[in-house]
Amino acid sequence: MTDKHASFVKRYLEVSRSKNSILCVGLDPAVPEQRKENVLANNDRLAFMKQIIKEVSPFASVIKINRQYIIGLTNEQIADLNKLIHRNGMLSIIDHKLSDIGSTNASAIYWIKKEGFDAFTFSPFAGNIGEATKEAHKNDLGIIVLTLMSNPESSIQKETKIGNKSLYIYIAEECRRNNSDACVVGATGNVTNIDLLNIKKVVGENILLLVPGVGAQGGDAENIIQVFGKNLMINVGRSIIYSDNPAEIAENFQRQFNKLYSNIM
Amino acid sequence: MTDKHASFVKRYLEVSRSKNSILCVGLDPAVPEQRKENVLANNDRLAFMKQIIKEVSPFASVIKINRQYIIGLTNEQIADLNKLIHRNGMLSIIDHKLSDIGSTNASAIYWIKKEGFDAFTFSPFAGNIGEATKEAHKNDLGIIVLTLMSNPESSIQKETKIGNKSLYIYIAEECRRNNSDACVVGATGNVTNIDLLNIKKVVGENILLLVPGVGAQGGDAENIIQVFGKNLMINVGRSIIYSDNPAEIAENFQRQFNKLYSNIM
Numbered sequence: 001m002t003d004k005h006a007s008f009v010k011r012y013l014e015v016s017r018s019k020n021s022i023l024c025v026g027l028d029p030a031v032p033e034q035r036k037e038n039v040l041a042n043n044d045r046l047a048f049m050k051q052i053i054k055e056v057s058p059f060a061s062v063i064k065i066n067r068q069y070i071i072g073l074t075n076e077q078i079a080d081l082n083k084l085i086h087r088n089g090m091l092s093i094i095d096h097k098l099s100d101i102g103s104t105n106a107s108a109i110y111w112i113k114k115e116g117f118d119a120f121t122f123s124p125f126a127g128n129i130g131e132a133t134k135e136a137h138k139n140d141l142g143i144i145v146l147t148l149m150s151n152p153e154s155s156i157q158k159e160t161k162i163g164n165k166s167l168y169i170y171i172a173e174e175c176r177r178n179n180s181d182a183c184v185v186g187a188t189g190n191v192t193n194i195d196l197l198n199i200k201k202v203v204g205e206n207i208l209l210l211v212p213g214v215g216a217q218g219g220d221a222e223n224i225i226q227v228f229g230k231n232l233m234i235n236v237g238r239s240i241i242y243s244d245n246p247a248e249i250a251e252n253f254q255r256q257f258n259k260l261y262s263n264i265m
Numbered sequence: 266m267t268d269k270h271a272s273f274v275k276r277y278l279e280v281s282r283s284k285n286s287i288l289c290v291g292l293d294p295a296v297p298e299q300r301k302e303n304v305l306a307n308n309d310r311l312a313f314m315k316q317i318i319k320e321v322s323p324f325a326s327v328i329k330i331n332r333q334y335i336i337g338l339t340n341e342q343i344a345d346l347n348k349l350i351h352r353n354g355m356l357s358i359i360d361h362k363l364s365d366i367g368s369t370n371a372s373a374i375y376w377i378k379k380e381g382f383d384a385f386t387f388s389p390f391a392g393n394i395g396e397a398t399k400e401a402h403k404n405d406l407g408i409i410v411l412t413l414m415s416n417p418e419s420s421i422q423k424e425t426k427i428g429n430k431s432l433y434i435y436i437a438e439e440c441r442r443n444n445s446d447a448c449v450v451g452a453t454g455n456v457t458n459i460d461l462l463n464i465k466k467v468v469g470e471n472i473l474l475l476v477p478g479v480g481a482q483g484g485d486a487e488n489i490i491q492v493f494g495k496n497l498m499i500n501v502g503r504s505i506i507y508s509d510n511p512a513e514i515a516e517n518f519q520r521q522f523n524k525l526y527s528n529i530m
Contacts, residue, residue: 034375035368068365068373071380072340099362099388100333101416103300108333110299115336123364125390125411127418146390151366153392160425160432167425 008091008119008142008181009208012233015091016061021254022230022261024062024093026212026237027052028069039242045070049081052241057088059250062233064210066095075114082116091118093210097146098132099123105132113139121146121184121210129174142181147171148195150186150213158190168195172202182208182233187224189213196227208233215239215253225260273356273384273407273446274473277498280356281326286519287495287526289327289358291477291502292317293334304507310335314346317506322353324515327498329475331360340379347381356383358475362411363397364388370397378404386411386449386475394439407446412436413460415451415478423455433460437467447473447498452489454478461492473498480504480518490525 003011016022029045040048053063063085070078085092094117098108105128112120119142122132129145136143148157148168160167175183185191185199199209209228214221215236224232236253243249268276281287294310305313318328328350335343350357359382363373370393377385384407387397394410401408413422413433425432440448450456450464464474474493479486480501489497501518508514 028369028372030368030372034372066365066369066372068363068369068376071373071376072343074339075337078337097364097388097390098333099364099390099411100331101414103295104293104331104333107293107295107299107331108336111333111336123362123388123390125362125364125388125419125422126414126416127421128416129418131418146364149366149391151391151393153394153396154390156392156427156432156435157390160427160435162421162425167421170421170425 005140007137009206011118012061012091012208013230015089016230016233019061019089020258021059021061022232022234022257023060023250023254024064024210024233024235025052025056025060025240025250026064026066026095026235027241028066028237030069045073046077046081050084052246053081053084053088053090055247056240056250057090059247059254060090062091062093064093064095064235067097075111078115086116093117093144094120096120097123099125101126102128102131106135109135109139109141113141118142119144119181124171124174129171129180130178133178133180137179144182144184144210145171145175145180147175147183147199148185148191150189150191152189154186155190158195169198169202172199175207176203180207182210184210184212187211187213187220187234193223193227196223200227205231207231211235212237221257222260225257226264230261270405272402274471276383277326277356277473278495280354281495281498284326284354285523286324286326287497287499287522288325288515288519289329289475289498289500290317290321290325290505290515291329291331291360291500292506293331293502295334310338311342311346315349317511318346318349318353318355320512321505321515322355324512324519325355327356327358329358329360329500332362340376343380351381358382358409359385361385362388364390366391367393367396371400374400374404374406378406383407384409384446389436389439394436394445395443398443398445402444409447409449409473409475410436410440410445412440412448412464413450413456415454415456417454419451420455423460434463434467437464440472441468445472447475449475449477452476452478452485452499458488458492461488465492470496472496476500477502486522487525490522491529495526
């Protein structure tokens, strides 16, 4: 594995280059009671997650697990998952959307570190991007800041203004100013190519983009790859994890992204 | 206990009236490794929490537990805590600051319901107040929406505008329009009396206020009680749970709030 004290950005660029993959697999295990379709055959979230981790590992650089799907698992169970992810040559992100004040964010970061993740997502409703980034880096964790989401209602991130500036631009600037590791930007819905160019202009070359919404949610990877090159983690979740052949689908996405990249560059 | 299918607002007003207390105790157990002062004597978060629940129960109507302090506890352990809270005549809130999109929020709500909480907090960075409120109420859970926080950086909630409207006013309006149960409004820092009056004007009589920041964080309860009367949960955390005598301090806060109320009314 990469040097644990190197920044998340550096470690990701190393892993993704050596694996030739910008694919991040969103591993969000829904138990049968939760949803009718596209769910686990039984309540064993851990077994399901371990199987997917092993199957997609040749084709993905990152596993992203959403906190809202693993509530109730113990620190040890999650640490075991992360060890498996690392043994299989990938990095792990907890999609936590942490959104609290200083000392409480620090508590989350303490437990996230103990669980063995490499980075976490942060929701900047309460500001605190600078403070949370410092606390993350003190713990050798990457911080990935929600910047412009693609669900219809998150249009408030575009429509709200600070002065003449859209909130999402302000957030991207705060990320650059505080050396946060990555921004989350949606691939569908209300995110336009102009938004992508605006964000690229602000964050430059040192900040990654994590892009959910490709696959089941219908996002288009082409524009994003055109703007961000390989400073990019493209997340695909349900289309892979609930397919009959997760490895095959993961491989298809890896190839598709690499092909788009080589067409453009 | 109150009728499980009654709204959270109704159940809170019933409990707080019968206990004559608008005190909510913030139960956030920091283990010794996390912080130097004001922490548990050991790593047994559960034992600490159970003891506090029993000690403060004569004086408090609500226990609020922050998710970022109970990461790693199992569904069963948390369900046991909630049973203890309910047996002691209180309601329980998970301070989750949920901040995701539809199906993922639904997953969190599924687990929160299984854990036995009565309500959860919601961070509306991605919008979705309407959708999340519907999902909460389908599960007989209350939803408490971050509206105007008091940490310095959360001033973006005041400074960002939708049209001519501050973001926090827009959020309060969304809460009213969607019948959300409560708004979170800070008691310190950048929350002025005018902000409180603005919020009251929007939310009217049917939405509660959850106010953190009293006690250790130095907030002043008087203005808030003057504006919101008893449609109010005032949260006190560290000043109670890390004191030498949590019961006594809780009783002091209960009395103080009731005295302020009777002075004003």
